Amino acid sequence: MADDNGSNLAQFKAGLLSDNPVLVQLLGMCPALAVTNSLENALVMGGAATFVVVMSNLITSVLRNLIKPHVRILIFTLTIATFVTLADLFLKAYMFEVSKKLGAFIPLIIVNCMIICRAEVVAIKSGVARSLADAFGIGIGFTLALSIMGCVRELLGSGSLLNIPLFSKEFVDVHAWVIMVLPPGAFLTLGAIIGVVNHLRDRKSGGGA
Amino acid sequence: MSKFINESWLVLVMGIVFATMLAGAQQSLSDRIKENQLRALNEAIAEVVPGTIRSESIEIENEDFKGNVYKCLDDGGKLVGWALDSSGGGFVDKIRLVVGIDPAGENIVGLKVIENVETPGLGNKIQDPEWTGQYIDLDTSREIKVEKRPPNEGANEVQAITGATWSSRYVTDIVNAALPKVRPELDKHR
Amino acid sequence: MEFGVLIGIFISVALVNNLVLSGFLGICPFLGVSRKVDMAFGMGCAVTFVITVSGVVTWLIVHAVLTPVGAAMGDPGALYFLKYVAFIMVIASMVQLVEMYLKKFFPPLYEAFGVFLPLITTNCAILGACLYIDMKPETQSLLNAAVYAFGGGIGFMMAITIMAGIREHISFSDVPKPLRGAGITLLVASILALAFMGFTGMGK
Numbered sequence: 054m055a056d057d058n059g060s061n062l063a064q065f066k067a068g069l070l071s072d073n074p075v076l077v078q079l080l081g082m083c084p085a086l087a088v089t090n091s092l093e094n095a096l097v098m099g100g101a102a103t104f105v106v107v108m109s110n111l112i113t114s115v116l117r118n119l120i121k122p123h124v125r126i127l128i129f130t131l132t133i134a135t136f137v138t139l140a141d142l143f144l145k146a147y148m149f150e151v152s153k154k155l156g157a158f159i160p161l162i163i164v165n166c167m168i169i170c171r172a173e174v175v176a177i178k179s180g181v182a183r184s185l186a187d188a189f190g191i192g193i194g195f196t197l198a199l200s201i202m203g204c205v206r207e208l209l210g211s212g213s214l215l216n217i218p219l220f221s222k223e224f225v226d227v228h229a230w231v232i233m234v235l236p237p238g239a240f241l242t243l244g245a246i247i248g249v250v251n252h253l254r255d256r257k258s259g260g261g262a
Numbered sequence: 263m264s265k266f267i268n269e270s271w272l273v274l275v276m277g278i279v280f281a282t283m284l285a286g287a288q289q290s291l292s293d294r295i296k297e298n299q300l301r302a303l304n305e306a307i308a309e310v311v312p313g314t315i316r317s318e319s320i321e322i323e324n325e326d327f328k329g330n331v332y333k334c335l336d337d338g339g340k341l342v343g344w345a346l347d348s349s350g351g352g353f354v355d356k357i358r359l360v361v362g363i364d365p366a367g368e369n370i371v372g373l374k375v376i377e378n379v380e381t382p383g384l385g386n387k388i389q390d391p392e393w394t395g396q397y398i399d400l401d402t403s404r405e406i407k408v409e410k411r412p413p414n415e416g417a418n419e420v421q422a423i424t425g426a427t428w429s430s431r432y433v434t435d436i437v438n439a440a441l442p443k444v445r446p447e448l449d450k451h452r
Numbered sequence: 453m454e455f456g457v458l459i460g461i462f463i464s465v466a467l468v469n470n471l472v473l474s475g476f477l478g479i480c481p482f483l484g485v486s487r488k489v490d491m492a493f494g495m496g497c498a499v500t501f502v503i504t505v506s507g508v509v510t511w512l513i514v515h516a517v518l519t520p521v522g523a524a525m526g527d528p529g530a531l532y533f534l535k536y537v538a539f540i541m542v543i544a545s546m547v548q549l550v551e552m553y554l555k556k557f558f559p560p561l562y563e564a565f566g567v568f569l570p571l572i573t574t575n576c577a578i579l580g581a582c583l584y585i586d587m588k589p590e591t592q593s594l595l596n597a598a599v600y601a602f603g604g605g606i607g608f609m610m611a612i613t614i615m616a617g618i619r620e621h622i623s624f625s626d627v628p629k630p631l632r633g634a635g636i637t638l639l640v641a642s643i644l645a646l647a648f649m650g651f652t653g654m655g656k
Contacts (some may be wrong), residue, residue: 085569127491138535157580157584160536163536164575186561235475238642241639244636244641248630248631251635255629255630
């Protein structure tokens with residue numbers, strides 16, 4: 054059962070770009086819309102989700118020969134819920150302000166389709182190295198997508214990045230496109246970004262073939 | 263029965279292991295978490311009642327008042343003021359604020375909005391110290407009014423935020439609702 | 453029983469704070485199942501049912517099981533770390549029950565739903581509604597919680613059905629290729645969200 058590193062790397066890169074969970078597979082959209090009103094929120098959410106998917110894939114892969122088909126969804130869900138609870142406790146203890154802003158979306162990582170998908174599609178049938186490569190790729194890809202949205206929305210909506218104001222308060226008061234940090238702006242940003250990504254993918258497959 | 267065990271022993275074992283893990287994490291982190299939850303409130307109290315070193319929660323018997331009142335003391339245990347933690351509906355959703363009053367209970371010495379989800383850029387300007395600063399020195403025995411122009415000399419008024427009259431009014435409503443219920447009882451706790 | 457309060461809660465979660473258009477919950481089915489109005493409506497009904505039952509059951513688990521047992525152990529909040537695990541198990545079971553029920557009594561509907569039925573488990577609107585019921589002060593009574601859950605489901609149904617109606621029309625227009633599918637749906641959702649924002653302040 055030797056996984057050659059070449060294909061592990063490919064698995065990792067896939068999760069990052071060509072199979073990006075949010076922008077290509079269209080999974081995990083709820084947090085992509087909800088917590089990207091600031092870059093800080095986006096990064097913390099991405100980090101938490103990466104932690105959960107890595108642990109979930111790790112445990113699933115290690116125990117893969119013991120998990121009976123009938124109970125596998127139950128086991129995946131149990132594992133994911135446990136690690137999400139751990140992440141939630143950690144954030145409430147050490148990053149309290151951000152955890153308040155993320156609100157219910159940390160526990161909602163449990164129903165983030167991309168995590169249970171990885172366990173079902175990769176971890177249950179692959180070795181540990183492969184599963185970890187996959188998990189990190191997906192997790193970082195997710196964080197990447199969220200961060201792009203976070204940058205755009207925070208910059209345009211609050212005139213700041215990572216809570217550091219980039220313009221004077223008066224400029225922001227007059228010019229900030231406040232709608233960007235509100236729901237319509239979230240939908241708009243994600244729709245536009247997906248449009249751009251699709252366009253790039255079409256060009257790549259049309260031109261490169 | 264043995265088929266059941268055969269199928270699900272892993273679930274049960276994992277369940278127990280995970281539950282223990284979570285219980286352990288909860289145990290070791292819960293103190294820190296509680297501390298975090300109190301910190302926002304304590305910082306607000308120190309801000310609205312200058313000179314507060316520590317505060318004690320006091321019981322208000324008026325059942326209509328659904329908030330908390332704190333007796334604010336300095337180093338030597340001397341009364342420096344009172345802090346009222348009160349909430350009410352805002353334009354979008356709940357607003358929670360802390361208003362500080364002087365030891366005599368007659369004037370407001372500070373106000374801070376600690377929780378709100380009002381419209382960013384408009385309603386959520388109620389968080390701005392420049393706006394809440396208007397409440398300082400207002401009389402607690404009279405109703406505070408919200409006007410769309412700068413307050414008149416000597417009147418118990420604040421000026422509404424342009425474009426956020428409702429949010430401004432809701433904040434004042436919360437203060438106006440809380441003060442009459444709490445003032446009469448302060449003497450008991452001096 | 454304050455009827456006004458209940459109506460307020462219902463209107464608030466169905467319109468003002470619509471779970472999809474303002475709370476960002478249930479986006480995956482919102483994008484995935486909103487192509488045809490009858491499928492969308494059916495999904496909306498199924499979700500409303502699961503959300504209402506799950507909301508009530510999770511409320512009971514917190515207030516009738518975790519809190520009293522914790523209190524007996526010395527601290528009411530002692531067992532709260534089990535909340536998320538308990539919630540998701542309840543929801544998964546509810547969906548399983550709905551599936552079995554549909555399969556037995558309404559087979560054509562069951563076939564029509566296909567893979568979307570088990571996906572209701574991962575519909576964040578359901579877990580989200582249960583979590584909000586647990587967090588909000590106004591849903592601390594069973595009746596309020598049930599109304600909130602039901603309202604949330606109805607709000608979801610409204611959002612997904614309106615979107616389906618719009619998409620059925622869009623299918624006749626010439627959408628630029630990169631925007632087809634998710635892109636245009638999100639842009640339409642943006643305008644819908646803007647429209648629903650007009651409901652702000654209605655609770656007063």
